Amino acid sequence: MKRFFTSISVQLWYPSILLIALVFSILFFYLPKRQERFIIEIQQNTLQQLAKTTALSIEFSIGNDDFERLNESVSHLAAQSNLAFAAVFLNNEKGGEQLFITYPNILTDKQIQESKKKLFIKKNNFSANGLNGKIMVAVSKRYIQNQINEVNKPIYLLLILSLFVIGVFLYIISFQITRPIRFSIKTIEQLSLGNYDIKFAIKSNSSELNKLIDKFKTLTLNLVNERKKNLELNSSLENKVKSRTTDLEQALIKLEKSRFLARTILNNGLDAVIAANDKVEIIEWNKKATEIFEYETKEALGKKIADLIIPIHLVNTHNNGMQRFIKTKESNVFNKKIEFEAKTKSGKQIVIELFVVPLNVGNSIIFSSIIRDITESKMLNEQLEKQRLLNIKILDSLPLNITLKTKQGKYLIVNNFYLNNLNIKKEQIIGKTDYDLYEKKQAEELVKNDIEYWDDYKNGVFEESHFINGELKHILGGKYIIDIDEKDENSKYLLSFSFDISDIKKIELELEKALKAKDDFLSVMSHEIRTPLHSIIGISDLLLEKKELKESELINSLTFSSNQLMDLINNILDFSKIQSKKFAISVFNFLF
Amino acid sequence: MILTFHIKKVNSKYKWLMDFKRLITGMFFTGFLISLQAQEKSNYYVICNKQNNATLNEKMLKEILYGEVAYWPSGEIINLVLYKSTSPESKKFAESFFGGSVINVQKHWLSLVFQGRAAQPPLFFETTSEIINYVETSQNAIAVIFSGPWDKIKIMELEK
Numbered sequence: 001m002k003r004f005f006t007s008i009s010v011q012l013w014y015p016s017i018l019l020i021a022l023v024f025s026i027l028f029f030y031l032p033k034r035q036e037r038f039i040i041e042i043q044q045n046t047l048q049q050l051a052k053t054t055a056l057s058i059e060f061s062i063g064n065d066d067f068e069r070l071n072e073s074v075s076h077l078a079a080q081s082n083l084a085f086a087a088v089f090l091n092n093e094k095g096g097e098q099l100f101i102t103y104p105n106i107l108t109d110k111q112i113q114e115s116k117k118k119l120f121i122k123k124n125n126f127s128a129n130g131l132n133g134k135i136m137v138a139v140s141k142r143y144i145q146n147q148i149n150e151v152n153k154p155i156y157l158l159l160i161l162s163l164f165v166i167g168v169f170l171y172i173i174s175f176q177i178t179r180p181i182r183f184s185i186k187t188i189e190q191l192s193l194g195n196y197d198i199k200f201a202i203k204s205n206s207s208e209l210n211k212l213i214d215k216f217k218t219l220t221l222n223l224v225n226e227r228k229k230n231l232e233l234n235s236s237l238e239n240k241v242k243s244r245t246t247d248l249e250q251a252l253i254k255l256e257k258s259r260f261l262a263r264t265i266l267n268n269g270l271d272a273v274i275a276a277n278d279k280v281e282i283i284e285w286n287k288k289a290t291e292i293f294e295y296e297t298k299e300a301l302g303k304k305i306a307d308l309i310i311p312i313h314l315v316n317t318h319n320n321g322m323q324r325f326i327k328t329k330e331s332n333v334f335n336k337k338i339e340f341e342a343k344t345k346s347g348k349q350i351v352i353e354l355f356v357v358p359l360n361v362g363n364s365i366i367f368s369s370i371i372r373d374i375t376e377s378k379m380l381n382e383q384l385e386k387q388r389l390l391n392i393k394i395l396d397s398l399p400l401n402i403t404l405k406t407k408q409g410k411y412l413i414v415n416n417f418y419l420n421n422l423n424i425k426k427e428q429i430i431g432k433t434d435y436d437l438y439e440k441k442q443a444e445e446l447v448k449n450d451i452e453y454w455d456d457y458k459n460g461v462f463e464e465s466h467f468i469n470g471e472l473k474h475i476l477g478g479k480y481i482i483d484i485d486e487k488d489e490n491s492k493y494l495l496s497f498s499f500d501i502s503d504i505k506k507i508e509l510e511l512e513k514a515l516k517a518k519d520d521f522l523s524v525m526s527h528e529i530r531t532p533l534h535s536i537i538g539i540s541d542l543l544l545e546k547k548e549l550k551e552s553e554l555i556n557s558l559t560f561s562s563n564q565l566m567d568l569i570n571n572i573l574d575f576s577k578i579q580s581k582k583f584a585i586s587v588f589n590f591l592f
Numbered sequence: 593m594i595l596t597f598h599i600k601k602v603n604s605k606y607k608w609l610m611d612f613k614r615l616i617t618g619m620f621f622t623g624f625l626i627s628l629q630a631q632e633k634s635n636y637y638v639i640c641n642k643q644n645n646a647t648l649n650e651k652m653l654k655e656i657l658y659g660e661v662a663y664w665p666s667g668e669i670i671n672l673v674l675y676k677s678t679s680p681e682s683k684k685f686a687e688s689f690f691g692g693s694v695i696n697v698q699k700h701w702l703s704l705v706f707q708g709r710a711a712q713p714p715l716f717f718e719t720t721s722e723i724i725n726y727v728e729t730s731q732n733a734i735a736v737i738f739s740g741p742w743d744k745i746k747i748m749e750l751e752k
Contacts (some may be wrong), residue, residue, distance in 0.1 A: 058706075062698050065676045065716035074708055088706060090699075101703045131675060149619060323692045 020166060027159055028575045032152045040120075041149050043082075043139060047122040051079065051137040054086065055124040058135065060130035077103060082143045086120050087112060090133040100133065112136075120144065161559060184216055191223060272371040278364045279321055280305050292352070292373045294345035311343045325358070325364075335356055339374065404482075405494045407454065409447060411432040450494060453479045463501070474505045529568055532561035636688050636738055638748040639724070641731045649751040656734060658705045662711035664717050664732060672714035673723050673735035681720065684738055 005148040058068065077086050085107055086196035089097040099109045119138040126133060128410030227248050266273050285300040293300075293309050300308060306315050326333040334356050342352045353372040353499070358365050395402055396416035404413035419426055424437075434443040453459075459480040466473050479497030485491040539558045577583040638653060640646070646664050648656075654662040662670055675682035677694045690696040704710040717723045721736050727733045728744040 056701065061705070062702065065674075065678075067696070067701055067710070067713035070702070070705045070711055071710070074706060078708065086706075088702075100699075103707055129695065129698065131698065136725050 004272045017170070023168075024159065024163060028153075031155055031222075032148075034149055036148045036153065039151060040144060040224065043102065043144050043147075044120060044122065047120060047137055047139055048124075051122040051124040051135055053134045054137065055126040058088070059126045061130040062131050074103065077137070082139050082140075082147075084138040084140045085112070086145075087136045088133055088136070090131065097134070098566070118142065140411070148400060180213055184213070187216070187220065191220065228481070235381070257448065270372070272369060272373075274305070274369045276367045276369070277304055278326065278366075278368070282365070284368075287372065292350070293342070294370065309342045309344075311341055311349065340562070350402075351378050399499060401496075403496045405496070407489065407492055407494075409450065409562075411437075450479070452496060453481060472502070474501045475499070478500045525568070525572065529565065532565040535561040620721060621651075630705050635684065636736050638750065639742075639745045640729055640734050640738055640748050642746045642747065644734075644746075648748055649750055653750060654689065655734070658700065659710050659714075663684055664740075665702075668713050668732045670731040671712060671730050673730075674714045674716050674724055675718040675723070676718050679718050680739055685695065688736070720727055 011231055027291065054073045054077065057070045061070040076517040077083060083104075085102055085105065087102040087107065088100045090100040092098050101110070102112075115138070118141055121136060121138045123134050123136050128136060148258075217457050264282075269286065272287050272289035272292050273284060273286045274282060276282050282300050282303055282305060285295070285297045287297075289300070290296055295308060306318050310318050319332065321331060321494065325334070333354075336355070338354050340354045342350050344350060348508060351374050355370045357368045359368055375553055384433050392415075394414070398415060399416070399417055401421060402413070402415045403411055403418060406412055410433055412431075414429055419429070422429075429437065434446045437443070438446065459478075461476065461478040464475045466475065475498050477496065480495045482493045483491070484493075506555045536558055539554050539561070545556060574583060594644070629715065644664075647665065649752065652661060656670055656672060659672075664670055674697070676686055677698060682694050683692075686692055686694045686697055690700065701714065702711065705713050717726065720739055723735045723737055724741070724744055728737055734748075
């Protein structure tokens with residue numbers, strides 16, 4: 001028996017199960033159905049036969065006036081335990097049918113019509129002695145179904161019993177077949193636990209399983225050998241792994257350092273660094289960005305750039321630009337410095353300088369932005385610009401000829417006064433040399449003059465007189481070397497200024513004449529003033545010495561001299577009043 | 593229907609006249625039927641075996657002929673003997689007891705037998721002599737004939 005079980009091929013295992021399942025499903029579904037059909041057929045045939053026999057009995061009884069035959073038929077009907085009813089219909093004169101009699105119970109036409117659905121009905125016509133009609137015999141469907149169930153019950157029982165027996169049979173077979181496999185599993189478990197001392201005591205009668213066991217033996221021996229090799233390999237590998245691990249650790253430390261460095265650079269850089277992914281969500285936000293935009297790194301990460309730093313009136317422009325770039329890879333803001341309006345967390349409007357670089361990382365794009373807050377520098381620039389314009393205005397409004405030349409002799413700055421004097425436009429002179437503006441001889445002279453200052457770096461004021469248009473003109477000028485950066489030769493400029501002092505010169509001459517007249521006047525006037533003073537002083541001395549002189553004559557002389565001096569002094573004071581333009585003339589009548 | 597309709601239409605004071613008319617008509621019709629029955633009755637003879645001492649009245653005879661009574665008062669089963677439908681006497685018999693139609697006799701007994709209500713279906717014979725011969729031999733037999741001979745059998749007097 002054991003041999004029989006184990007000799008069944010494993011390959012036939014699944015097909016045989018399928019075959020058994022197929023046979024049983026056929027038996028389960030087909031056999032009862034067939035039985036049912038068979039029973040119904042028999043019942044219908046019996047019913048038909050009964051109807052026919054009864055009709056013939058009626059024909060015979062009526063035709064031969066012998067009701068014994070009909071009595072027998074009725075006893076046959078009565079013997080049918082499944083009979084629902086039998087009914088006789090007679091043809092009436094109008095050609096219709098009329099219910100004549102029913103058996104065993106008295107039924108109406110309506111009751112018969114209603115019960116038709118629940119019944120199997122067979123009919124047969126009869127005709128005798130002018131009495132025509134039909135006999136109807138009916139059997140209950142339910143009764144037939146019960147009969148079918150009764151018949152099928154043993155079949156189902158038999159099938160279930162056979163299934164149980166087959167199940168037990170299959171279980172025993174599978175148990176027998178899988179015994180070597182289970183042994184193999186146990187062996188593998190032992191091997192996996194590290195127990196390599198295995199005895200192969202199992203043997204199977206199935207050639208395939210024997211093959212499997214042999215192969216398994218070989219496999220296990222190979223495994224043991226391989227294990228030894230593996231152990232050796234492992235030790236060398238472990239060493240390698242250790243060295244690799246240390247290398248890796250060092251590399252990781254380096255990487256971490258470099259990351260830390262990068263992070264520190266990012267955070268301590270002068271500029272804000274913001275990186276965003278292809279959905280324009282922020283993935284990098286350094287300290288400087290926090291300083292500029294007031295958002296902490298935690299707040300900013302994962303948010304959309306448009307939601308954080310772009311003012312509302314520029315959001316649409318920004319979104320359109322990004323969409324265009326994602327579609328066409330074209331943009332006019334990337335890879336160059338642009339100035340941009342931005343907003344901070346507190347809603348402050350600032351101006352930023354932005355440099356965006358799109359980087360391809362794998363399949364996605366990262367937008368790296370370097371941002372600088374230029375709000376203050378922009379304001380400073382504006383102030384400087386204002387200052388510059390003011391300076392230019394000051395220069396222009398000065399009544400001086402002012403020029404600033406480079407060392408190469410090019411005009412850098414000239415003021416309006418100078419331009420008006422030369423009757424030339426600013427564009428015609430800026431960036432040009434004297435050679436471009438004047439005749440060669442004149443230009444050479446001017447350049448030579450300049451070179452003197454350049455050579456010695458001397459600064460100085462000069463005064464020159466020239467005949468210009470037949471008039472003698474006095475000019476006061478100055479040249480200074482302006483040095484912005486001592487080390488850089490190119491940052492030295494020559495500042496020249498000059499103005500016409502002819503009028504001043506004239507005034508100076510007149511002043512000189514006036515001074516000379518005053519000197520002359522004073523030399524004359526000193527004598528005139530001294531003379532009455534001498535007489536006053538002499539008379540006074542005489543009076544003090546009390547010499548024999550007439551006092552009245554002396555006092556007269558004194559009064560005369562004092563009045564004269566008084567007149568002189570009055571005159572001098574009048575002159576000074578005239579000069580200081582405070583001379584008042586009093587008008588009154590007098591007589592000569 | 594026409595009469596009723598007419599009555600409804602005439603004045604109600606003539607209603608008694610209409611009722612009287614119907615009464616008179618009904619009386620005439622009933623009288624006619626009674627006279628017919630009396631005429632038929634006088635032609636048939638109820639016969640039985642000479643040893644049979646049972647007595648019958650008209651009602652009992654009718655019940656026996658209609659299969660409603662199947663046993664003699666002594667408890668013996670009644671063997672009813674009838675003419676076959678092909679026999680000329682069968683017409684007379686039908687006229688006397690089944691409203692004149694031979695097929696009615698057959699239909700009646702068909703229904704009785706079919707429903708199992710007939711304890712003993714009747715025997716049918718072609719001629720009067722065959723009936724008399726059978727009655728002579730069968731002690732529980734009963735038959736209705738219209739002519740003799742009368743020597744072999746006993747004519748049953750019907751009690752009124």
